[in-house]
Amino acid sequence: MNERFDYLIVGAGSAGCVLANRLSADPGVSVCLIEAGGSDASPRVQTPAGTITLYKSKVFSWNYFSAPQKNLAGRSLHTPRGKALGGSSSMNSMIYIRGDASDYDRWESAGCPGWGWQDVLPYFKRSEGNRLGQSADYHGIEGELLVDRPPDPNPLSEIFIRAGEHLGLPRNDDFNGGSLEGVGLYNVTQKAAKRLSSYRAFIHPIRERPNLTVLTRCQVGRLILDGGRVTGLELQQDDQWRTLHCTCETILCAGALGSPHILLNSGIGPKDELKKAGVACQVDLPGVGKNLQDHIDGLVTVRSKSPLSLGFSLGSLPKVLASPFRYLFQKMGWLTTNYVEAGGFARTPLAGELPDVQMHFVPGYRSHRGRLFEWGHGYAIHTCVLRPQSTGEVRLGEGRRLEIDFNFLDKPEDGKVLVEGVKLARRILAQPEFDDIRGLEMLPGPQVQTDEQLLAHLRDYAATVFHPVGTCKMGLDNMAVVSPELKVKGLDNLRIADASIMPTLISGNTNAPCIMIGERAADFILTPRTKTPTIT
Template identity: 45%
Template sequence: METTFDYVIVGAGSAGCALAGRLADSGDDTIALVEAGHHDHHVLVRTPAALAALLPRAGARNYGYETVPQPGLNGRRGYQPRGRGLGGSSSINAMIYTRGRAADYDAWAAAGCDGWSWDDVLPYFRRAECNERLAGSDDDPLHGGNGPLHVSDLRTPNPFAERFIEAAQQAGFPRNDDFNGEEQEGVGWYQVTQHAGERWNAARAYLHGGNKRDRACNGGRAHLRVLTDTQALRIVFEGRHAAGVQLVREGHRQLLRARRDVIVCAGTFGSPQLLMVSGVGPAAHLREHGIAVVHDLPGVGANLQDHLDIVLHKRVAVPELFGVSFGGLARLVPEMLRYRRERTGMMSSNFAEAGGFLRSRPDLPEPDLQLHFVVGMADDHMRRLNFGHGYSCHVCVLRPRSRGEVRLASHDIRRAPLIDPQYLSDARDLDDMVAGVRIVRSIFAQPQLAGFGGRELYSAGLRADGSDDAAVREMIREHADTIYHPVGTCRMGMDAMAVVDPQLRVRGVEGLRVVDASVMPTLVGGNINAPAIMIGERAHDLIRYAPRVMLRVLESMEA
């Protein structure tokens, strides 16, 4: 196997696929894309509703991490599913396409991340997006119609999700038909990263286009080598220059050398872990694990942020909802056959079909809560099954103040890192979650939902008048967990705790970048898959064109 490439990219998740595909399309540089997991040519990846099989437990396509015990959650360990294989978490997520608000990105720029304001990043969102509502047009100022990432409305939306939207309107919240439009606030249907009823993950978008015969997964690009089932062990430095990546493939250790850059796209947990086992990170922590320090960079692994989420469930006897029952099982077989024939029906559902962005208080300038309405009782990441049918609604705080960290459990990257989100370490996050619970219960109480009766699973004893905040707080501590949006552990910026600069270059070393959600300085107000892909798109231009621009500047100065 060839062992020297222009670029060695570690991690074929959302950002890694976008970056690798764009680099391969824009030049003749040789690229190695290294991925620890399998290819994504699998029915469980293609079928949207199959996320119910992939999400709940660790396996070949899900790292299934756990956090360290969380004092804010009564000492419980949180669950942190992360995608393993081509597409990364875009292969196991709920496919929701949201971007956050313009103010989120403007705040990045104001904090020192030049080139990352909303006006700077919007072109990359549009370049990535192929929104079916535009029918191939690029005339919309906020959406793209010709990008590789298909974005669509659900083919067979569940009518019960429409009842949730109407109930929220009855509770006084406005309807919104495009959360990525001029205004984010309101309730409505989510658009999803699907095409013709199938999941359209980042690998389909940027590597192989869904062609199952493309076993190389490189879209026929001879200069792009996609190495699945290949574990990166560490970055190899020559002095302070990242010269390559040591890896294990088919039981043998190899060194892939990079002529230009080693680019780490291993995700919010994997990227800081790889930097630290390679000698870049907090020096004292590295020495604890016997790792020689290449560069003392204290921000590596710090600044972990996540959307902590609480779910309210209600059991109702409505067979159109997902559920565990004899009737539900009997319905499953014809629905599977329908999906095989038409790519429609229940199997095309992403479960979290509708939702909203709301303000916990009317005096706030922007929504601070997000709802995900699920057409089933999704209890404990679908790891706990409750007999019968029902619905549920998630609520999370969009801009939490709590900050955690990722640390090493071992010098061996094959051992899971120590993940400590420090949920609810800032008391204001708990206050906002209490407000969110009250809002969800007020929606449940509206005629469009209340008319079906039923009983809430864990919140049935709460008072309708809001006079029992202590009980709500205890329910949150006992049942809240992630909604799968960890970011920030290789933070972008220019201060001493920043890990990468605005060009995504690791500070203090050469030939090394990080390109994924770990570089986000702060969480955006929404789901993070689309922003991660945007980061991969923008990184391409920074890598491909920024050196040329700098050369032209220098030449003009000399002239």
């Protein structure tokens, strides 16, 4: 097969699939999209409820574990990332959230001109196919990524929303409109009650383009450099090493963990650290792998006898047995759930004008023992810190393996916000709307009440929401890895387009922002200008 392409795109995830679609729209260029995982053609991937089986899958997940977290009782946190066509968009909860407008204005003020909210909004709208009739001021209707409501929300999701309203939180029917604050049903990226990953939205329909090559089960080892240019890359496929060459550009879209790992293995990163890992430094970039940020999460989980919630019991057996038939013939029932159909954004007493926590409501029992399934019923609220101040890093460890250190709760402020978030979740669950299904709180548990006790509990149980960003941050300062045009500093034809370029974490789920980043990268490549490109 051909080993030379105009564009090499590493990673068929949220951003990479968009980029491959836009670049290959020109029949005069050749594009190669490279994915380390395999096919997404599995009911576990395509059926929304299958998402719960993917996080620990040996087939569909990388199953990283972090370094022991010094502020979380020395625990190593499970950190799944997608390993299939679609990347993490083939294993996530399909929630479509952009974050707050101020997130992007903060990027711009931090040295990323052209990345303010009014600059990025048109790119969000370009890819979106909104099916909810939401305001055209914020939404697009012609994009490939369909955005809809959950097809058959569990009754407990509405109970959560009404309880939040009772507490004073506004009902929000569009978290991607003028305001994040409030509680409501999340929009989801689904089509006909099936997952619509970035791959299914942007690549699967155009897979037969003759100028587009999609390679699977190909793990990139390193980039090949010739002076200030990337001339190609080495990858391993079926235990065989191959070399691909590029004539125009190589774009890393391997995510906040994968992209810095490839750079470091290629000798692009902090000189002293590369030397320590036994890698010859090609480009001294001190920011590679630094600035890791993620949403830290606390859980309140309750046992309940109500068979209305998702769960296995004698009372729910008829519903469970009927679910495959309801799904196949009606596109309804349990198999349509993404497990976090409802949620919201709120301000704790520590917040300013903007929400500082996000909630994901689960209308089923989340195991207090960490099991995938538990017998019985219940409900839970995950609450995460939206703008954490703690930052960590990724680095090369023994054998050049990736080491991930979130450094969670390094800043005491994050712990204080998380404690307040858990207290807020408890207040919502204490509202009378839950009286008919009320049960025993299993975590943190009734014995955990004071702020000090809650913080100690969170050190033992807090986890990540799987939103890592920032490890190849965009900007103009000395720790920036890419320019505002996403070009890697010190190299002419290498860009990065994924969550790693975010200088700061956005206020919410990261799939939609990564798709936007892919759209922007395509415009930077296809419409080179002296100023930031804009679209109407």
